[in-house]
Amino acid sequence: MTATTTERPAPAGTAVLSLEGINKRFGAVQALTDVSLDVAPGEVVALVGDNGAGKSTLIKIISGVYQPDGGTITFAGRVVHVGGPSEAQALGISTVFQDLALCDNLDVVANLFLGQEKGTAGWLDEVTMEKESWRLLRTLSAKIPSVRIPIASLSGGQRQTVAIARSLVGAPKVVMLDEPTAALGVAQTAEVLNLIERLRETGLGVILVSHNMADVQAVADRIIVLRLGRNAAEFNVDETTTEQLVAAITGASDNVVADRIRRNQAAHHAGAHDA
Amino acid sequence: MPEATPTTPKNPTTAPTVQDEMSPAVPIPADLSDERLVHARGVRGALDSFTRKVRGGDLGSLPVIIGLIVISLVFYAQEPTFLSSRTLVNITLFAAPIGIIAIGVVLVLLLGEIDLSVGSVSGLAASVMAVMVVYEGYSLFVSILAGALTGLAIGVLYAVLFTKVGVPSFVITLAGLLGFLGLQLVVLGKNGTVNLPPDSRLVEFARSSFVTGVASYVLVLVVAVGYGAALLWSIRRRTAAGLSAPSLVSVAVRTGLLAGGLLYLTYYLNIDRGLGYLPLLFVALVVLMDLLLRKTTWGRHVFAVGGNVEAARRSGIRVTRVYLSVFALTGLFAAIGGLLAAAQLTSVSQASGGTDTNLTAIAAAVIGGTSLFGGRGTAYAALLGIIVLQSIQTGLNVIGVDSSVRYMVTGAVLLLAVSIDSVSRRARSSSGRG
Incomplete structure (x- = not known):
């Protein structure tokens, strides 16, 4: 392994969510081997890795969709067992899935509170939910024309906004975002990155899964690289170059992306030296 | 403006005009503060937003109501007695049992599934009830309960097969x-036909019990007052929460229209026998299911599962329970409909709940505007749909046309209804209404 692991900046005591030695096997495939991850409150941790590196499996283990074969999950200082998506939600871990998991036929309010409806004895309290929806959308400074229109009539960025706002219902401590900018345009991506900043400002632990190095470097505090189901490297974002990241992700420092960056830097250095 | 919009409106003309219309002292409700919203105020605004919805493919019950008017006019032109009190009372009576079955079909269609067996289930439930009460000497109450439970149990069986084994519905x-x-056929035995005692309470309920006179008008007033009070209550709560609320004028207009319409209908039905207990039960069940679907967590989950099962599952909804409850209710409604149909005919035969019942109930749900693709429809679809179909049947009887024509007309109406659904789906997706 060529990537160098920097010393771990997150003190284990302050982490709100901490995974230790997670293993997961699907038949003959060892999807995760001894994977660790920490998130502190008010910290954005980016989880990067190539296709098949185990990012999605790890996300699904944290959100309770899969059960790990081994390892411990510590949440808010307690070792927990996440038995299912609703248990994760009850603990305070919410997930924004890549395909958003919204119901097109329901309006914004219904989607925000789906599975966590407010009401008494099974009867919905629409007024409280609508009021709360506006509050949530306002904390994200989100622009949604109406909370009473079906999701189908919203743009891609607005849907992502609704999905992220939904992750805040029920006051979670950790929010996981799976490829939140994958299908978005430039302006909408910027809007979503702003939302992530705001999540950090409100003191949440954020886990961001992304393929986009620019996005990761724009918002993350720490970057955890997975490769072939193992922790490959961990970086502080300020001390990291794209070159190092790419090298850690691909497991090799000799590829075209890294080469070009190196050439550019060499040229830049040469230029600086001349002047 | 309060902290409703952290960003100041880019278009300086929009927000002030809204405020002017609302009198400057009142702050803009949280849900109207986005500057991109088109504000609809007053009667004109209501009309505007209605036409916009229809153009966008959100037809609601409009096609059925237009269809009903066309059907009435056509039959009335052929035979004026079609709109007589007597004919209308008959339509309400005969529509009710299959209408109750259709409520169950609406539910299962909302999940994007189908129940093709509602006819058979209704026939089986009726046979169980009739055999128990006539041959086995059980009390009427126990027999009815057994019939209803038969339907419920079948629904549960379907749900288990669907969710655990994964067989398509x-x-x-x-x-x-x-x-x-x-x-x-097994339950009915060799004779094949069981006649219910004509003095049975169930038969009386289905055939000769009517709300008439003062009682009927009191009932209408109670319904209208309840409706108006519910609207006022919702306005109060929304205003208290700082959200926009419909105006008092609109409440008065809606309550007035409902009361006026119901009073006239009651008056007109009272010229003949009045509103039967059976159709009253049907309407009450429709209203109940509508409330459960729109106002409860369970109803919200039904729509969510019908719209996107995976999303529903991931948001922690217990999808299996939703399927179980809906299939069980569909079976239960089929059974109740079957029991009442048997009571209306005072007998159960091998033909009870045959193809006709089955197809009429499913067609009614679809004609009433329930989408076959799941997640879209209301309980009122069962009411509207069955009234359309029963009107066609009664109308063709009144003008003395053979039943062969009835099948063809019903088929054509069904095709038309599904075509309207498909076309409006296309309009919806192009105007972003899903």
């Missing part, structure tokens, strides 16, 4: 259609 219920028809 189309196949499960097709098997049920055949299987329970056979079981019905």
Whole structure:
């Protein structure tokens, strides 16, 4: 392994969510081997890795969709067992899935509170939910024309906004975002990155899964690289170059992306030296 | 403006005009503060937003109501007695049992599934009830309970097969259609026909019990006052929460229209026998299911599962329970409809709940505006749909046309209804209404 692991900046005591030695096997495939991850409150941790590196499996283990074969999950200082998506939600871990998991036929309010409806004895309290929806959308400074229109009539960025706002219902401590900018345009991506900043400002632990190095470097505090189901490297974002990241992700420092960056830097250095 | 919009409106003309219309002292409700919203105020605004919805493919009950008007005019032109009190009372009576079955079909369609066996289930439930009460000497109450539980149990069986084994609902219920028809023949035995005692309370309920006179008008007033009070209550709560609320004028207009319409209908039905207990039960069940679907967590979950099962599952909804409750209710409604149909005919035969019942109930749900693709429809679809179909049947009887024509007309109406659904779906997706 060529990537160098920097010393771990997150003190284990302050982490709100901490995974230790997670293993997961699907038949003959060892999807995760001894994977660790920490998130502190008010910290954005980016989880990067190539296709098949185990990012999605790890996300699904944290959100309770899969059960790990081994390892411990510590949440808010307690070792927990996440038995299912609703248990994760009850603990305070919410997930924004890549395909958003919204119901097109329901309006914004219904989607925000789906599975966590407010009401008494099974009867919905629409007024409280609508009021709360506006509050949530306002904390994200989100622009949604109406909370009473079906999701189908919203743009891609607005849907992502609704999905992220939904992750805040029920006051979670950790929010996981799976490829939140994958299908978005430039302006909408910027809007979503702003939302992530705001999540950090409100003191949440954020886990961001992304393929986009620019996005990761724009918002993350720490970057955890997975490769072939193992922790490959961990970086502080300020001390990291794209070159190092790419090298850690691909497991090799000799590829075209890294080469070009190196050439550019060499040229830049040469230029600086001349002047 | 309060902290409703952290960003100041880019378009300086929009927000002030809204405020002017609302009198400057009142702050803009949280849900109207986005500057991109088109504000609809007053009667004109209501009309505007209605036409916009229809153009966008959100037709609601409009096609059915237009269809009903066309049907009434056509039959009335042929035979004026079609709109007589007597004919209308008959339509309400005959529509009710299959209408109750259709409520269950609406529910299962909302999940994007289908129950093809509602006819057979209704026939089996009626046979169980009739055999128990006539041959086995059980009390009427126990027999009715047994019939209803038969339907419920079948629904639970379907749900288990669907959620645990994963057989498509189309196949499960097709098997049920055949299987329970056979079981019905077994239950009925060699004679094949069981006559219910004509003085049975169930038969009386279905055939000769009517709300008339003062009681009927009091009932209408109670309904209208309840409706108006519910609207006022919702306005109060929304205003208290700082959200926009409909105006008092709109409440008065809506309550007035409802009261006026119901009073006239009651008056007109009272010229003949009045509103039967049976249709009253049907309407009450429709209203109840509508409330459960729109106002409860369970109803919200039904729509969510019908719209996107995976999203529903991931948001922690217990999808299996939703399927179980809906299939069980569909079976229960089919059974209740079957019991009442038997009471209305005072007998159960091998033909009870045959193809006709089955197809009429499913067609009614679809004609009433329930989408076959799941997640879209209301309980009122069962009411509107069955009234359309029963009007066609009664109308063709009144003008003395053979039943062969009835099948063809019903088929054409069904095709038309599904075509309207498909076309409006296209309009919806192009105007972003899903």
